[in-house]
Amino acid sequence: DQQVKQNSPSLSVQEGRISILNCDYTNSMFDYFLWYKKYPAEGPTFLISISSIKDKNEDGRFTVFLNKSAKHLSLHIVPSQPGDSAVYFCARGTSYGKLTFGQGTILTVHP
């Protein structure tokens, strides 16, 4: 069973500070990990992805780190903004597009 777990249901951060969202996985057979962001009453929106051959991928304020030995993935948002407040899902992606999602972490960024 290819599990993806987000153990923190919520995270609260001050505007301008760093937000770190974490994700653990239990099986090494994957092609990509992705982070999606979701606002209420909307579908998930793609943020950033990382392939299994990389340790880090950066896109503006968003950086994803992959620690394969620890089977751990993290998303860093620097600096955090109030508009970043949303539910963040990590997901494992296969080559044919099927995604396995974590449970989500609610991020609240306070002004």
Add this chain to the structure above:
Amino acid sequence: GEEVAQTPKHLVRGEGQKAKLYCAPIKGHSYVFWYQQVLKNEFKFLISFQNENVFDETGMPKERFSAKCLPNSPCSLEIQATKLEDSAVYFCASSPDRFSGANVLTFGAGSRLTVL
């Protein structure tokens, strides 16, 4: 269009009634996916299509759920004889080609099914 369009936004059915949801993928996208999200928890994969062909149906409850993607028509997800546990938000997503990390899934806004 440039968005995945799902209809209806909200559907209410009595237990035992049929429910049918629709999804128009982004034009030119070959792959369509259906996911179920219950009580804001994690998304459960149901089924995927490559054009009109079923690609992966490992997540589909076989007894009451069915799905189609026919040429020149929106894709559909149908639930016969709905049960209370079918209450969820159903998300459709599409992607342009075989997934590569660069070709990510674009999701629709979802259809909320409430079974009373």
